[in-house]
Amino acid sequence: MKLLNKANYIYLLFSLVIYLLSALAFYQVTRFLIYDEVESRLRVEKRDFEAYVRTHHDWSSSPYFVENKIVVTPVSQRTQPPPEAFSDTLILNRYDNELIPFRQLTFYEPVDGVMHRVAIRKSLIQTYRLLEAITATMVLFLGMLLLGTFWFQSRLSGRLWQPFYDTLATIKRFDLSSTLPLQLPQPAITEFSELNDVLRKMADKMQHDYHSLKEFTENASHEMQTPLALINAKVEQLIQTEQLTATQTHWIDSIYEASRRIARLNQGLLLLAKIENHQFIDVHPVNLSAELRQRLLDMDEVLLHKQIRVSEEPGADFQVLLPPFLAESLLSNLVSNAIRHNHPGGFIQVRSSASQLQLCNSGPSLHTAPESLFQRFRKEGNSHESVGLGLAIVRQICDTYHLMVTYQYAEGLHTLTLAGRE
Amino acid sequence: MKVLVVEDERGLAESITDYMTKEEYICETAATFREADEKIHLYQYDCIIVDLTLPDGSGLHLIQTLKQLVATTGIIIISARNSLEDKLKGLEIGSDDYLTKPFHLSELNARVKSLLRRRQFGGHNELRFHEITVVPHARRVYVNEQLTTLSRKEYDLLLYFLSNTDVVLTKASIAEHLWGDNIDSADSFDMVYSHIKNLRRKLLDKGAADYVQSVYGIGYKFGSL
Structure with missing residues (x-):
């Protein structure tokens, strides 16, 4: 729900409640005033009646007239007469056959020594009309006011919030990795102007951090390569020494192996960081199926060495858009993976179609959960060869370049599938 | 054969020099861009080994200068950067080979030799x-x-x-x-x-x-x- 709609909705609901309550209160107040007026007039008439009875000791009037009628009826005297009381009553209009509301004052008065019940009435018909007219007018005007303010409010707030929506649209288009700073207008309203200032500062900071982090990752990796080169060089010099014992050589070999692993790890992490930072932009159409075939041909010596057979089911070629360097990295990681986790005398199968490319290999079943297969530093077994980044790189490339990679295992067959993502 | 090693990491420059000297090359080192720039203006080398990231400049500029001075000098880049663009750029401005750090001294040596063979006898030597x-x-x-x-x-x-x-x-x-x-x-x-x-x-x-x-x-x- 949009902010403006929400605000209008709440406003409408609130004013409706307020209007209803005020209409009710208004009705009650008017009614109270009218009753008050009628009742005070009835009291005056009661005083007139009393004065009349005191002077004349008698009361007679025709019971014919309905309006301003005073009904006097004798009552038995035994009981204590109740105090005077007002009540509403309806009396049938004999011409219209309509019930007409009356206010009635009932009291007890001795007339000529005999207790009589006296009821004085006044018609409420005009006052009711008045009340109806007032109520109707009020409802009408309040309704119009309500609708009017609602319309005005939505127009006004739409205009007031415009800078906010402009800002929102600009932020949506903002690209963190670009070198262009965030361009926001300077609206006249203080809050929006402050908001834009804050956003601009935040964006600048984010951009700066992003670029420095990117640089840092790269520089850190590069700076690491030089000491590693130094270690390698010194090891190579050290092993030229004639007097080395077998144990010493073994130690040196361990140092050498470890430094080579760090170098591989470092290169893997650097590549991942570069892909994450979208530093490879020049995508080209790549025939992955053909490249995979070539990759397997390049590895024929290793395949022969491990006695792994390669077979391919005929099918259409799988074409994708990828930076060539990453296409190569993707395939070499997949092929290395298929060879590494194979067993001697195993096989590799390639299935290619226009929509996907499958690489299946025989091999022992996984020890780890298949979902974690694409995580960084996830290694099957205690292999010292692998640094555990290969499939993470594959996943990262796929995620960044609209591809999907999935893993299935069935009956000793590991299958990695590359497919386009919708 | 005279070889210039332009590398700011002293230890690495030393190792390369030691290894090369054994192969009976005359090896000189330069640790900064300025030093290297001076040397290529003063002396002639058969081959120079250049690190791209120097504290006071880029190895690429050095290569460009060298190419204008003596076009026949063999150039091998040793760089911590393993990106395709850097390699292509290096080769484009006239370097002969590109090695990514960490490398093996023996590999560097083999490349220098192969380069010099190609340079000096057009490969027609035994x-x-x-x-x-x-x-x-x-x-x-x-x-x-x-x-x-x-x-x-x-x-x-x-x-x-x-x-x-x-x-x-x-x-x-x-x-x-x-x-x-x-x-x-x-x-x-x-x-x-x-x-x-x-x-x-x-x-x-x-x-x-x-x-x-x-x-x-x-x-x-x-x-x-």
């Missing part, structure tokens, strides 16, 4: 080691004047050995020289072993002495007995 003769441009190997047929990998292996005689070559450096760094070392070490075994047998069959020695499982040495 490599001789006692009774073994290699003719690089024809990819032929003779032992005691007899043609010896080697596989592609065996030939590469022999050439690598001949570029680095009398030094211990690690298995990893041999494997990387033959296959690049895309294969697992366990597999490649086995394959190195079998290629060395075959090469040795072929050379022995033609009457060559056994020059290949295994060094404590860390590597192999090809040299005079």
